[in-house]
Amino acid sequence: xxxxxxxxxxxxxxxxxxxxxxxxxxxxxxxxxxxxxxxxxxxxxxxxxxxxxxxxxxxxxxxxxxxxxxxxxxxxxxxxxxxxxxxxxxxxxxxxxxxxxxxxxxxxxxxxxxxxxxxxxxxxxxxxxxxxxxxxxxxxxxxxxxxxxxxxxxxxxxxxxxxxxxxxxxxxxxxxxxxxxxxxxxxxxxxxxxxxxxxxxxxxxxxxxxxxxxxxxxxxxx
Numbered sequence: 001x002x003x004x005x006x007x008x009x010x011x012x013x014x015x016x017x018x019x020x021x022x023x024x025x026x027x028x029x030x031x032x033x034x035x036x037x038x039x040x041x042x043x044x045x046x047x048x049x050x051x052x053x054x055x056x057x058x059x060x061x062x063x064x065x066x067x068x069x070x071x072x073x074x075x076x077x078x079x080x081x082x083x084x085x086x087x088x089x090x091x092x093x094x095x096x097x098x099x100x101x102x103x104x105x106x107x108x109x110x111x112x113x114x115x116x117x118x119x120x121x122x123x124x125x126x127x128x129x130x131x132x133x134x135x136x137x138x139x140x141x142x143x144x145x146x147x148x149x150x151x152x153x154x155x156x157x158x159x160x161x162x163x164x165x166x167x168x169x170x171x172x173x174x175x176x177x178x179x180x181x182x183x184x185x186x187x188x189x190x191x192x193x194x195x196x197x198x199x200x201x202x203x204x205x206x207x208x209x210x211x212x213x214x215x216x217x218x219x220x221x222x
Contacts, residue, residue: 051095166199
């Protein structure tokens with residue numbers, strides 16, 4: 001750290017990091033964001049540069065909107081990616097998280113069934129792992145990704161938790177990305193279609209259906 005010089009005089013009321021300190025602080029910040037984001041192991045390759053659209057119109061649109069979400073533009077707050085398993089939804093969602101963190105903004109990735117388990121377990125815990133702390137984080141983090149919404153066991157309690165998160169982030173226009181492997185109208189967790197309605201009702205919401213074959217089948221089964 002060093003003091004800045006202005007007008008030929010040293011400013012003792014301010015300090016600025018040297019280049020080495022700045023690089024170290026940035027590295028530590030990125031590591032902290034990555035830890036808090038809780039991205040799945042083995043998703044290091046899930047970046048925009050590695051996402052192939054293969055000329056498919058729905059993938060082209062999904063990538064374009066995902067890049068817009070990564071840029072945090074005001075007219076796109078929510079992006080919902082709908083499609084069957086292995087269509088590229090999670091890849092794009094993780095890529096958005098990585099882009100946010102690279103720009104110095106916090107992001108939180110959640111596999112929805114595990115999110116609900118963590119919330120249940122939180123009733124017996126205190127501190128940062130308590131139900132209250134976890135729910136507060138999910139509602140207020142700068143960017144929230146809900147991956148695989150709809151595969152969890154449907155129950156009134158699970159429905160209430162997801163509705164609370166979606167409603168809170170909706171009224172506060174907080175950025176959110178969701179991936180769903182069933183049509184919005186068929187999600188077991190949303191029998192009254194309240195969640196589906198909120199995901200589509202505002203001008204800053206976008207829903208993209210990935211109409212494409214399974215990625216592994218299109219790549220020789222790998």
